[in-house]
Amino acid sequence: MAKSNPDKKKPEKQAPQKSGIAGFLTPAEMHTLGRLVLHSRYVVEGNLTGAHRSPLRGASSEFADHKAYAIGDDLKHIDWKVLGRTDRYFVKRFEDETNLRVYIALDRSHSMGYGSNGTTKYDFACHLAAALGYVVTKAKDSIGLFLYSDKVDVKMEARNTFQHLNNMLCKVQEFPPDSTTNVAEALHQIAGGVHKRALIVVISDLLDNEEDITRALAHFRKQHHDVIVFQVLDPMELDLTYKYGCQFEDMETGEIIAADPRGMQRDYERVFGAFLDSYREACARMAIDYRLCRTDQSVETFVRAFLEERKRLSK
DSSP: OOOOOTTSOOOOOOOOOOOGGGGTOOHHHHHHHTTOOOOOSSOOOOSSOOSEEEEEEEOOSEEEEEEEOOTTSOGGGBOHHHHHHHSSOEEEEEEEEEOOEEEEEEEOSGGGGOOSSSOOHHHHHHHHHHHHHHHHHHTTOEEEEEEESSSEEEEEEEEOSHHHHHHHHHHHHHOOSOSOOOHHHHHHHHHHHOOSOOEEEEEEOOOSOHHHHHHHHHHHHHTTOEEEEEEEEOHHHHHOOOSSOEEEEOTTTOOEEEEOHHHHHHHHHHHHHHHHHHHHHHHHHTTOEEEEEETTSOHHHHHHHHHHHHHHHHO
């Protein structure tokens, strides 16, 4: 019979993996993020009274424009100063304020599972989605989710409770990167599923046909959505700073190519730079807010700087 070894250390128990909001954000991060606000640059349509402009006319405190008085209009809205200047009756109209509905379109295709520094693109993207979701919910706005690869895998409507955000992030944890990429097709599906004006946040490496993806982004703008694109990339994808010959494997097709990165680095940077520029230029033409995200940067620092800049541009 085998004897036990008293000197042998018992294996340490691993702490259970945290789920939901706690699985992505620390208390310190939540404290910092809770003081930020995601502003929409355009009019939106929501469900609750909030701090964002709506295309609908209502009785908020912010003046919008005048219209000629007609029988049945409320007399208290007549602009008596205009009457005194023009001897004509005009009624004041006000902008109805609304809460913001934000939908995060998160790419879970296999290429998002790549990471050269211990953090995969999907890790960074999920952390970014959690940070934005926390900011939105803390501001009493609504957050929703589309999780996609070559098609939409998960759809969660926009709600404005922390329980909903927690459920949303739990759902994200259930779906690791898997499947091939068809970003354009998935984005067209999402555009067809959001019927009221909203803010759409696309988080993806965008490693697919840029012309097709650009047309899909144009689909959002055609429906008057405010759009933010976060292109998440690993530092090695940007710089190709490998020191030795390598075999590169396509994470979605399994194809393997042997190459010397040092010999092709200059050409790679030129071609890949043109690829990134095509997205920057297309987004600029369509008034889409585009940002390149490196996975070696702090999510909290990136989000804070982005939201502060967007606040200035939204005024």
